[in-house]
Amino acid sequence: MIEGPQIKLSATVSLLRKPERNAPFLFWDGVENAFEACSDLGFHGVEIFPESPDQIDAVEIRMLQQRYALDLAAVGTGAGWVLHRLSFTDPDAAIRLSARRFASSMIHRAGELGAPVIIGSMQGRIQDGIPREQAIHWLTEALEELGSYAASSGVKLLYEPLNRYETNLFNRLGDAFTWLRSLSARNLRLVADLFHMGIEEQDLAHAVREAGSLIGHVHFADSNRRAVGYGDTDVAPIVAALRQIGYSGYLSAEIFPIPDTLTAARQTMAAFGRFVGGR
Ligand code: LER
Ligand code: MN
Helix, strand or coil: CCCCCCCEEEEEEECCCHHHCCCCCCECCCHHHHHHHHHHHCCCEEEEECCCHHHCCHHHHHHHHHHHCCEEEEEECCHHHHCCCCCCCCCCHHHHHHHHHHHHHHHHHHHHCCCCEEECHHHCCCCCCCCHHHHHHHHHHHHHHHHHHHHHCCCCEEECCCCCCCCCCCCCHHHHHHHHHCCCCCCEEEEEEHHHHHHHCCCHHHHHHHHHHHEEEEECCCCCCCCCCCCCCCHHHHHHHHHHCCCCCEEEECCCCCCCHHHHHHHHHHHHHHHCCCC
């Protein structure tokens, strides 16, 4: 039987401690708990959002991957911003340097596990008094440096456009696509986060088709950042567009655990079964 490209399902687990709990992650009770639940529910992978690179324990994660027959779908770097206030576009050169060090150390850890790394919140924003070209130059510098480091570690680096309330750098997939294509590092891809796209794109399916093979990861969320099916995003044409571009990566549930983690995880699996076809 000839199979088309396989779209896979994963879910996010946050390793942030209590005060930061108001963030859109599905699992909150440790890596093993997330692997066990995702395996029980039939997911293909887990995406980890660690506080720092030290929380990526390659030995432990390899053991969990084997025990639960799941992949590590991606590693997020957002804690660099959320907890440490590091960004690639801070006017302070020392902060930009610390931001690049934080992310490269995350790439190193993820590289040991062959998992892609996401640059989302750490991109920062264009601050008052800084020309846009200057901020884009700093972002480009970071992505070029981290992109070639990721290539030498054998992993993809994923850049995520965010909605206007989180960044003023790139909000739409098409703008990020044009910029990313102008960079020389070849292993850079885009994250299409359906929540951010719902705020910024006129037509989500069209945006997916335009970005095409540059899409390397999808954050699978409904319009209200709850599990797909709990909001009003029209998901069928988006999945059709992903099939059209031959997408074979993850739909990763980066969502609020509403009404609770397991119900939202089951809903995500049901939506995956309905729109993609299940495992
Ligand atoms: C933040 O809103 C987000 O979508 C994350 O995936 C970026 O770190
Ligand atoms: Mn996201």
